[in-house]
Amino acid sequence: MKRCSTVIAIGVLFLAIQGTSEAGQSAAPTPTFTKDVAPILYEKCATCHRPGEVAPMSLLTYQDVRPWVKSIKAKVVSREMPPWHADPLYGSFRNDRRLTPAEIDTVARWVDLGSPNGNAADLPAIPTFAAGWQGGEPDFVFEMPDYEVPAEGELPALYFWVQNPFREDKFVEAIEMRPGDRNVVHHGRIDVVKLPEGHTVVNGILIGPDGKPAAEEGGGVQDSPHESGQRFHLISFTPGRGLERFRPGTGKRISAGQWIRFNLHYQPSGVRAIDRSKLGIWFSKVPVTHEVFTRTVGQALPTDATETPVVVEGKEIMRSVAQAAEEAQVFVAREGQARPRGAIPTIPPYAENWKIVGFTAITEPITLYSVWPHMHLRGKDMSIVATFPDGRQETIFSVPKYDFNWQLQYDLEKPLQMPAGSKLMSVAHYDNSPANRYNPGPNQEVYWSEQSWDEMFSPFIEYSVDSLRLPTAAKRTQQQR
């Protein structure tokens, strides 16, 4: 009898608690734009959704946002916005812009409850951006010459050389590439490069010893920049990307005497346009002890001259310096254009899940900072896996649904220490079937080149070599002693 009443009492208590919580929820104040939603938009959307930026509309004021509320709820709930394609199961990233479940809930409830503006006094300061730069006013700006992009047609990747005025090597703690005309700049990249023997630059164009524009087909990063320094990746630009900040004490080098080379991929927009893209740099304010390098974990372009195996559809292909040079001699004529054809097989027509795996052996201790996948329209997925000397494996990142339009960089939350004897492996799949809605030609054999209708396999990483302490830092330490 007694026991029974206890059970009833607990039951009543339970109902009471439930009741309170339900009542509490319905009594929760309706979120307002000024108090609850604007802070989320300013932090997670404003870098792209502001005047002159990549997104189609600004989301800074209530007037800006009001017409878009239905769409905002849909895109935020489906996690299409903000764009972020790394599988949350692997790794954590310091530039992760995803909304928290609580933030998604706030935005959705605000829209459901009539999206009120709220109290003007609650509105946080609208974020400001110096002359359009995400990083504020740069210390120095490089500008390429004006380039006239025609209204129609397909353009090859174009290169523009800009002189570097510095007499000594400079280290940058942040860099930003800003396209001159976003309507036509699809993506781009900037390298620090040496002027080849006997060449000159006229109005941004490389001129060969014969006085004619010199060809620059092909590309890809120098695989060991710290050994040669010949070609050096500074930054890549794609929508939503373009500013990179290095960690304190690390930075990228702009070598004295070398040139800043813009590499631009234009997409004509139907009207003639003039582009003058820019590179902003911020000099390192603290001593840089470690230079940041960029390379790829595997490559499929014939210009890659390193001895790394690639496994294509299960078959190992070993490439050597000699072989890469030989490959560059072999050309096929296609669309009236001579193209280098590599030992890496082309992707066959209609292949749905064509697989390529690249490797990089870590021969001396490195610190890994960030990763980004680069493929073109047939790119399907990419991941990078680290194997440590004790056999332990860790998936550093995985992009299960690659999207050519969003080539985001993933900055590891905590830099990854990799001892000598570790290994990096990259795995990518391509979809050359009609099921891939971006596929420009499923019936075509796909070549490897920088043209977006061809393919690339570039699993980029950024890292520094632990033993390569910069001499300036060493000198400073000696003086202090």
Ligand code: HEC
């Ligand atoms: C990295 C840049 C970037 C960020 C950050 C970003 N957006 Fe976007 N957004 C875009 C671009 C570019 C488009 C247009 C292309 C597309 O839809 O993919 C877009 C499209 C949209 C659309 C669809 C517009 C339409 O035409 O219907 C909505 C809604 C939207 N964003 C909301 C947001 C919200 C809300 C946030 C923050 C929580 C956000 N976005 C963060 C770049 C961004």
